[in-house]
Amino acid sequence: MKAVVMAGGEGTRLRPMTANQPKPLLPVINRPIMEHVLRLLKRHGFTETVVTVQFLAALVRNYFGDGDELGMSLYYATEDTPLGTAGSVKNAADRLRDDRFLVISGDALTDIDLTDMIRFHRENGAMVTIGLKRVPNPLEFGIVIVDDQGRVERFLEKPTWGQVFSDTANTGIYVMEPEVLDEIAAGESVDWSGDVFPRLLERGAPLYGYVAEGYWEDVGTHESYLKAQADVLSGRVRVDIDAFEVSPGIWVAEGASVDADAVLKGPLYIGDYAKVEAGAELREYTVLGSNAVVREGAFLHRAVVHDNVYVGPSAHLRGCVIGKNTDLMTAARVEEGAVVGDECIIEAEAYISSGVKIYPFKTIEAGAVINNSVIWEPRAQRNLFGPRGVSGLVNVEITPELCVRLASAYATTLKKGASVITSRDSSRAARALKRAVISALNASAINVLDLEAAPLPVARFHTAREKAVGGIALRTTPGDPQSVDIVFMDENGADLSPAAQRKLDRVFSRQEFRRAFPGEIAELSFPARSVEDYTHELLRLVDISGVRDADMKVVVDCAGGTSSLVLPSLLGRVGVDVLTVNNRLDDASPTETLAERRRDLQRLSELVSSSRAAFGVRFDPVGERVALVDEMGQLISEERALLVVLDLVAAERRGGRVALPVTTTRVAEQVCRFHGVQAEWTATAIDALTAAARGPEMIFAADGRGGFIVPEFGPTVDGLAVFLRLLGLVARTRLSLSQIDARIPEARLLRRTVPTPWAAKGAVMRSVIEAAEHHLIDTTDGVRVVAEDGGWALVLPDPTEAVTHLWAEGFDVDSAQAMIERWARVVEEAAGG
Numbered sequence: 001m002k003a004v005v006m007a008g009g010e011g012t013r014l015r016p017m018t019a020n021q022p023k024p025l026l027p028v029i030n031r032p033i034m035e036h037v038l039r040l041l042k043r044h045g046f047t048e049t050v051v052t053v054q055f056l057a058a059l060v061r062n063y064f065g066d067g068d069e070l071g072m073s074l075y076y077a078t079e080d081t082p083l084g085t086a087g088s089v090k091n092a093a094d095r096l097r098d099d100r101f102l103v104i105s106g107d108a109l110t111d112i113d114l115t116d117m118i119r120f121h122r123e124n125g126a127m128v129t130i131g132l133k134r135v136p137n138p139l140e141f142g143i144v145i146v147d148d149q150g151r152v153e154r155f156l157e158k159p160t161w162g163q164v165f166s167d168t169a170n171t172g173i174y175v176m177e178p179e180v181l182d183e184i185a186a187g188e189s190v191d192w193s194g195d196v197f198p199r200l201l202e203r204g205a206p207l208y209g210y211v212a213e214g215y216w217e218d219v220g221t222h223e224s225y226l227k228a229q230a231d232v233l234s235g236r237v238r239v240d241i242d243a244f245e246v247s248p249g250i251w252v253a254e255g256a257s258v259d260a261d262a263v264l265k266g267p268l269y270i271g272d273y274a275k276v277e278a279g280a281e282l283r284e285y286t287v288l289g290s291n292a293v294v295r296e297g298a299f300l301h302r303a304v305v306h307d308n309v310y311v312g313p314s315a316h317l318r319g320c321v322i323g324k325n326t327d328l329m330t331a332a333r334v335e336e337g338a339v340v341g342d343e344c345i346i347e348a349e350a351y352i353s354s355g356v357k358i359y360p361f362k363t364i365e366a367g368a369v370i371n372n373s374v375i376w377e378p379r380a381q382r383n384l385f386g387p388r389g390v391s392g393l394v395n396v397e398i399t400p401e402l403c404v405r406l407a408s409a410y411a412t413t414l415k416k417g418a419s420v421i422t423s424r425d426s427s428r429a430a431r432a433l434k435r436a437v438i439s440a441l442n443a444s445a446i447n448v449l450d451l452e453a454a455p456l457p458v459a460r461f462h463t464a465r466e467k468a469v470g471g472i473a474l475r476t477t478p479g480d481p482q483s484v485d486i487v488f489m490d491e492n493g494a495d496l497s498p499a500a501q502r503k504l505d506r507v508f509s510r511q512e513f514r515r516a517f518p519g520e521i522a523e524l525s526f527p528a529r530s531v532e533d534y535t536h537e538l539l540r541l542v543d544i545s546g547v548r549d550a551d552m553k554v555v556v557d558c559a560g561g562t563s564s565l566v567l568p569s570l571l572g573r574v575g576v577d578v579l580t581v582n583n584r585l586d587d588a589s590p591t592e593t594l595a596e597r598r599r600d601l602q603r604l605s606e607l608v609s610s611s612r613a614a615f616g617v618r619f620d621p622v623g624e625r626v627a628l629v630d631e632m633g634q635l636i637s638e639e640r641a642l643l644v645v646l647d648l649v650a651a652e653r654r655g656g657r658v659a660l661p662v663t664t665t666r667v668a669e670q671v672c673r674f675h676g677v678q679a680e681w682t683a684t685a686i687d688a689l690t691a692a693a694r695g696p697e698m699i700f701a702a703d704g705r706g707g708f709i710v711p712e713f714g715p716t717v718d719g720l721a722v723f724l725r726l727l728g729l730v731a732r733t734r735l736s737l738s739q740i741d742a743r744i745p746e747a748r749l750l751r752r753t754v755p756t757p758w759a760a761k762g763a764v765m766r767s768v769i770e771a772a773e774h775h776l777i778d779t780t781d782g783v784r785v786v787a788e789d790g791g792w793a794l795v796l797p798d799p800t801e802a803v804t805h806l807w808a809e810g811f812d813v814d815s816a817q818a819m820i821e822r823w824a825r826v827v828e829e830a831a832g833g
Helices: 033-043 057-064 084-090 114-124 178-183 192-203 222-233 400-412 428-443 456-465 498-510 530-541 567-571 594-611 638-653 667-674 686-693 719-733 737-742 758-771 813-832
Strands: 002-006 048-053 073-078 101-105 108-110 128-134 143-146 152-156 168-176 207-211 216-218 244-247 250-252 268-270 299-301 316-318 390-393 419-424 447-453 470-476 483-489 553-557 577-581 615-619 626-629 657-661 678-682 698-702 749-755 776-778 783-786 792-797 803-809
Touching: 002 033, 002 084, 033 057, 033 101, 033 108, 048 057, 057 073, 084 192, 101 108, 101 114, 108 168, 108 222, 114 128, 114 168, 114 207, 128 143, 128 192, 128 758, 143 168, 143 207, 152 192, 152 207, 168 216, 178 192, 192 207, 216 222, 222 268, 400 428, 400 470, 400 483, 400 498, 419 428, 419 456, 428 447, 428 470, 428 483, 447 456, 456 470, 456 483, 456 530, 456 719, 483 498, 530 567, 530 719, 553 594, 567 577, 567 719, 577 594, 594 615, 594 626, 615 719, 626 638, 626 719, 638 657, 638 667, 638 698, 638 719, 638 737, 657 667, 657 686, 667 678, 678 686, 686 698, 749 813, 758 783, 758 792, 758 813, 792 813, 803 813
Parallel strands: 002 048, 002 101, 048 073, 128 207, 250 268, 299 316, 419 447, 419 470, 553 577, 553 615, 657 678, 657 698
Antiparallel strands: 101 168, 108 216, 128 168, 143 152, 244 250, 390 483, 470 483, 615 626, 749 803, 776 783, 783 792, 792 803
């Protein structure tokens, strides 16, 4: 039986370590990851192995040769272009057709029992057996769900937290029968999990999942690279360590020289012919490569130092990686998470800040403080993008320098000469930071159409209408005047999809920004009549018939935001009596606290009731979301506002489809059914809602948080558009908002948040799936469990915080309470375990 080792990956997330060497050659305890894999194969009886190579293939071939030194026979299948995980194996098909074979990644550290996995495959008569491993964070892996016998039921590649239904990750280790090769087109890029396996599963082919008990770590990030080193030193994974254990946890390779007065606190590893002088201190999980030199007074803790590195006197390395042939001079300091590439010179007393990447062949001058190439700004979130775009404290986390890098990364994902819309709210911070954004876009050959201060719906409208490829809007974070959000938009004016966010994220993290030649520097222009064009199109597409004849009065609160730039020209053409409040731009208070918002809503309620208005509306400072007050002066909650507007729209249309997040009360379904309208449930992310709103026959969409979409005008949340639509609906129906509200059944929907460590989220969702095995479940977003009496509970991990959200709805409050208590216990037990 032969094995296939896939060694063609670039390892872009590991740059600069992989800037000039392929990922499989990265050393773990002084041996390439791929060598550990080959030694594992040898232990399980594999002697003939095909190695698929593509990126820097010659380096792999030169290092391993024909495999004679390992007692194996290696053959190489070279790809001219990347062929994907399945296409690369197909490229080696000539050597694999005579018997079943094993496929394994050359850049993952593992000691999985391959012999037992092959036994499992043979006993089940499987066509393909997929090696599975339970992992604490399944987001970066393909998820595979199997039944009690191990037969595969479903695949999900790199899910969001809302799609995590298990913590059994695809390890990329497969046992296969040779007929699988017939499923792959030659010379094409084909993926196992994305293309081949789903096709086989649909045909009913015997696909099985083997849940392995051994160690497995996908060494795909700097953090996992450091973790793999520590796990080997701690004995969590069985690999061959080429050294002598001179005392518990202290491994010293042949020819190494360690002075008796050096301080060693293991576990740690010192490579062959390395030298550690007196007074040097090596602490836990430090790894020294071959021929490394550590001078007196140097301090290393959790530092991984590659071959031929010089660490000068009093240098300080903590939680970092140092590439081969690099010199760190006297008192140089490299902090947590920093990576210094191959053949660099870090001169005396230079300081490399946390998270900084230094690419190969660079010289850092003496005394320099390097912090301008930070990969992540110091922000309290796990990803660059949060629920409102890229957010942070002004001039602390969101600085002009960061804005330049972000805009440069965004521009790099676009074609030269393309156009981008920019806008901001009324704040001074957004105005200053937008200038940095514009300069970076122009310098990257991207034309900018700047709307200056404008409501976010106007920016989204022009992004879609001006044939722009995207847009960037800066706004003060709702409720936090010290912070700002940078919102990136696609060509439809919608927030970037998760895939586009990941693409921008990758470019930003690599800091590989495109710059224009002098003759390519792009233009900055200021579109004339942007507000007039928006209002003209809004009045053309949104039905306001009957408003002039209804003799209506409404009260509008602009919240001192940019909607005040649009409402005068809009309301002047509608024919309605309007009392406006806070109809100005307030650059000193561009957002409001919760107390201020409650105060203003109370004032709005009093004005509506005292003026006998039909209703009142309060826009958020950027004109996207609205709060509604009925004619009695009663604030309509966000959940009820969704139902009221839905009822008005559905009653008038009597057909079509509406898009709602899965967290919405199922009373909305009753409203839809009563009026002959079909409800479509979407994930909670705003991009899922906007994507659904672009569908055919769509008449309404809302997120239940004051955000409404008017599909006939556009697929994005727009407070101004829904206000105009509401005017027409109320005028034509001749019913008040309180009357509409009164005819809609009460919802009994409860919500709870349960603290959940990041490492436990996958296990939590697996436990929920297991506990719900006898119930109907819906996995549109998270796991929604439907009870026999029609009640339901939804369990959804938060994508940016260490919590899990729960919703429960029943026919009465007691049943909803019992349901949310039950599933909260399931989550708490799994999170605690």
